[in-house]
Amino acid sequence: MTAQNEPAEKRPDNDAAAEAAGTGTPGQGAGDHESLVAVLRAELEAAQAKAAEAHDQLLRTRADAENIRRRAQDDVSKAHKFGIESFAESLVPVKDSLEAALAQQDQTVEFLREGVEATLKQLVSAFERNRLIEIAPAAGEKFDPHQHQAISSVPSEQPANTVVQTLQKGYLIVDRVLRPALVVVSAGQQG
Structure with a gap:
């Protein structure tokens, strides 16, 4: 007969539970009861320490995950904010060339055409660098x-x-x- 099929009063786990509850069999000494309580207290303290350690680890893991999420959010924000920086840097010389061309007085058509072609080359180069x-x-x-x-x-x-x-x-x-x-x-x- 297995322990599951035994009557409740003969199961060994009921004896330990009865002892822990202080309802041990008559004739047991107070020393046995105290030692059982001490063992159970030690087990409880060990279980509580293990639970506290697991809780501490959970809190640390949550904090790490939150830090990673914040860093990723900052990276995305910076990418949105400064994503066109390279392209903008490529276009600044093009704007400078156009402004210089407009600042010239009394230009010949040939000189103006050369300037426009040079500016177009700068723009094409900026496009290529930025794919x-x-x-x-x-x-x-x-x-x-x-x-x-x-x-x-x-x-x-x-x-x-x-x-x-x-x-x-x-x-x-x-x-x-x-x-x-x-x-x-x-x-x-x-x-």
């Missing part, structure tokens, strides 16, 4: 609805759904479309 990429589909290229926006469709000798003309360049920032290219698309040959 701002042009979308300028050539005539005959397949229409891509993810990067192109069709303004109209015209009958053409070109196959249907190909670019006939680019009206305005588009731009990507890395792989994300900033502005789609505005294009005229071929409707195919009309018979």
